[in-house]
Amino acid sequence: MNTQMRFDAGAPHAATVVARTQESPSIFTLRLRLDDAAAQEAYRFAPGQFNMLYLYGVGEVPISIMSDPEDRDGIGHTIRALGRVTQGLAKLRPGDRVGLRGPFGRGWPLQEISGCDLVIVTGGLGCAPVVSVIHYVLRRRERFGKLVIIQGVKHADDLLWREQYEAWAKLPHTQVLVAANEGAAFWPWHVGRVTELFGLARFDPACAVAMMCGPEGMMHAAAANLLERGLPASRLFLSMERNMQCAVGRCGHCQLGGAFVCRDGPVFNWGEVQPLLAHRGF
Amino acid sequence: MRAHADPAVLLPIDGLPALLAALGRDGYRCIGPAVEKGAIVMRELDGNDALPRGLQAEQGPGHYRLVADPHNRYFAWANGPQALKPLFFAPQETLWRAGRGDDGALRFEAVLPEAPKLAVIGARACDLAALALQDAHFLRPERVDAHYAARRARLFLVAVQCAVPAATCFCGSTGDGPVPTAGYDITLAELPEGFVAHAGSDAGRALLATLDLAPATPRQLDAVQVQGEAAAAAQARALPGKDLHDALMRRLDHPRWDEVAMRCLACGNCTAVCPTCFCHAEFDQPALDGASSTHQRVWDSCFGESHGHLHGFNVRPDIRTRYRQWLTHKLAGWHAQFGRSGCTGCGRCIAWCPVGIDLTGEVAALMAEQP
Numbered sequence: 039m040n041t042q043m044r045f046d047a048g049a050p051h052a053a054t055v056v057a058r059t060q061e062s063p064s065i066f067t068l069r070l071r072l073d074d075a076a077a078q079e080a081y082r083f084a085p086g087q088f089n090m091l092y093l094y095g096v097g098e099v100p101i102s103i104m105s106d107p108e109d110r111d112g113i114g115h116t117i118r119a120l121g122r123v124t125q126g127l128a129k130l131r132p133g134d135r136v137g138l139r140g141p142f143g144r145g146w147p148l149q150e151i152s153g154c155d156l157v158i159v160t161g162g163l164g165c166a167p168v169v170s171v172i173h174y175v176l177r178r179r180e181r182f183g184k185l186v187i188i189q190g191v192k193h194a195d196d197l198l199w200r201e202q203y204e205a206w207a208k209l210p211h212t213q214v215l216v217a218a219n220e221g222a223a224f225w226p227w228h229v230g231r232v233t234e235l236f237g238l239a240r241f242d243p244a245c246a247v248a249m250m251c252g253p254e255g256m257m258h259a260a261a262a263n264l265l266e267r268g269l270p271a272s273r274l275f276l277s278m279e280r281n282m283q284c285a286v287g288r289c290g291h292c293q294l295g296g297a298f299v300c301r302d303g304p305v306f307n308w309g310e311v312q313p314l315l316a317h318r319g320f
Numbered sequence: 321m322r323a324h325a326d327p328a329v330l331l332p333i334d335g336l337p338a339l340l341a342a343l344g345r346d347g348y349r350c351i352g353p354a355v356e357k358g359a360i361v362m363r364e365l366d367g368n369d370a371l372p373r374g375l376q377a378e379q380g381p382g383h384y385r386l387v388a389d390p391h392n393r394y395f396a397w398a399n400g401p402q403a404l405k406p407l408f409f410a411p412q413e414t415l416w417r418a419g420r421g422d423d424g425a426l427r428f429e430a431v432l433p434e435a436p437k438l439a440v441i442g443a444r445a446c447d448l449a450a451l452a453l454q455d456a457h458f459l460r461p462e463r464v465d466a467h468y469a470a471r472r473a474r475l476f477l478v479a480v481q482c483a484v485p486a487a488t489c490f491c492g493s494t495g496d497g498p499v500p501t502a503g504y505d506i507t508l509a510e511l512p513e514g515f516v517a518h519a520g521s522d523a524g525r526a527l528l529a530t531l532d533l534a535p536a537t538p539r540q541l542d543a544v545q546v547q548g549e550a551a552a553a554a555q556a557r558a559l560p561g562k563d564l565h566d567a568l569m570r571r572l573d574h575p576r577w578d579e580v581a582m583r584c585l586a587c588g589n590c591t592a593v594c595p596t597c598f599c600h601a602e603f604d605q606p607a608l609d610g611a612s613s614t615h616q617r618v619w620d621s622c623f624g625e626s627h628g629h630l631h632g633f634n635v636r637p638d639i640r641t642r643y644r645q646w647l648t649h650k651l652a653g654w655h656a657q658f659g660r661s662g663c664t665g666c667g668r669c670i671a672w673c674p675v676g677i678d679l680t681g682e683v684a685a686l687m688a689e690q691p
Contacts, residue, residue, distance in 0.1 A: 049418075049428035052426045092418070094420055135425055281627065283600075283602040287463070288465060291620070291627055
């Protein structure tokens with residue numbers, strides 16, 4: 039892990055919304071800046087880590103950081119308005135205030151990819167934790183081999199950052215495979231299950247790392263396919279989601295067997311979690 | 321029984337008030353046993369309180385009654401519903417406060433508890449082991465919990481060797497009792513004529529020195545040893561091993577989980593009385609005037625609906641998966657997290673379960689069949 043600053047796990051830092059983007063009817067991105075300029079300057083995170091965002095008087099939620107780690111002006115969070123806190127966060131506008139604790143957890147093992155191909159598999163809205171990895175790789179393109187981005191959504195309208203996917207698809211050594219269970223007019227990608235696209239992915243299993251996030255069923259199917267193609271399990275990683283309230287391995291809600299997802303994850307090696315993922319209820 | 325480095329002394333049977341007075345002189349507030357609503361509870365003793373005497377705690381699955389102790393002892397009750405947990409891991413407390421200024425800016429401040437010097441009278445071996453486990457969780461060097469640490473720092477522990485284990489006790493099989501071997505300032509073993517006392521810390525040594533006590537006799541030391549061995553031998557329940565991690569994790573699809581789910585009410589009593597359960601929920605409590613909001617934590621239970629809640633679905637939607645989470649965390653997950661089981665054999669989850677589910681019985685049923 040890089041040398042990021044560990045903020046106190048107690049009270050949050052005050053932060054201000056500097057930009058808000060509506061990504062889809064229920065999904066929005068908040069760009070935040072810590073009110074304390076020195077704290078903002080010192081803030082570092084690794085792709086795959088998350089923050090706890092606090093809505094005044096309502097509570098906190100864990101949200102992945104989706105911005106580029108080199109971007110020091112603000113911290114990006116893409117959020118789906120679903121519960122009490124996120125529906126409130128959805129109403130915020132630039133200039134509004136929140137609290138922020140973080141970054142927390144273990145991010146993606148970026149050092150392991152060096153020189154190798156990177157396969158990114160995401161489903162549904164699970165793409166936020168890997169978007170910062172894509173930015174990270176594209177800014178340091180010479181260090182990595184092929185980049186394969188595989189994304190599945192239920193409906194064509196669910197795909198966020200559609201122009202970005204189209205732009206990525208035009209880059210050299212970059213392959214973009216997108217599938218929607220239900221298509222729509224002018225949908226340029228596959229209609230059907232995302233698992234049907236795995237066979238098209240071009241990468242060297244002997245020198246590749248795969249990163250997955252999204253619904254656990256989809257990750258299971260993706261893992262089976264990637265392992266079958268010869269990717270060693272030691273080079274397969276996934277980001278897990280669980281109820282998180284403290285973010286520092288204390289409150290107990292996110293436990294997955296002996297692991298605290300907030301502290302030991304959210305990014306895990308496949309071998310660390312596979313035995314428990316096979317049993318519903320952990 | 322462990323050989324003590326310090327010579328044992330004898331506190332006369334009427335000497336407990338002198339011990340409490342000495343602790344009071346050192347600035348400690350004394351927490352000790354009292355009878356409340358038919359059970360032994362740990363509460364603050366004021367100077368005039370006499371410790372309860374002549375009581376045993378008759379316990380069984382879903383059963384707790386105080387009955388007479390024919391030998392009129394002070395510590396013949398094995399335990400009550402509370403362990404030491406509520407003293408340090410508060411059932412509910414404020415972690416921090418947010419204030420909103422007229423300009424809309426938020427200000428955050430940590431809220432730390434007042435933490436008086438506390439002396440606990442009557443801690444059992446299982447409770448001391450559980451306290452060590454709570455310490456391992458809340459005082460992790462990388463991320464010390466300031467609230468727990470503040471309460472925990474100023475503590476004096478007077479332990480008691482169990483002479484009369486309850487029918488629910490199984491600390492012998494977890495390796496945590498019935499004889500306190502570590503983690504106390506003073507430990508007492510009750511004999512008819514008095515309490516054989518050992519110091520376990522400098523503070524304990526200094527306190528015993530102020531009481532000017534006679535050395536215990538070899539006969540008294542023998543009696544203490546026999547008492548400890550008899551208490552261990554009297555335990556009727558047991559877990560089948562200290563490390564059940566692999567055995568339990570091989571049985572995640574065992575039909576017993578469905579069977580126990582039919583009986584379990586998912587009330588969470590077991591997690592509330594468990595001396596090692598640490599789960600807690602966090603929530604905000606805004607002030608009525610809207611000018612501030614406190615962020616609180618409150619004990620939570622993995623049996624509750626909200627524990628496994630995740631946007632739009634529940635990781636553990638039924639009692640089967642919740643009971644399995646509790647038991648496999650307690651007896652398996654803890655090994656990965658803390659290097660040992662999370663159960664110290666106190667038996668509280670058995671006695672305080674309204675339908676009398678017996679953890680040792682469930683483990684035995686799971687183990688009876690090969691996976």
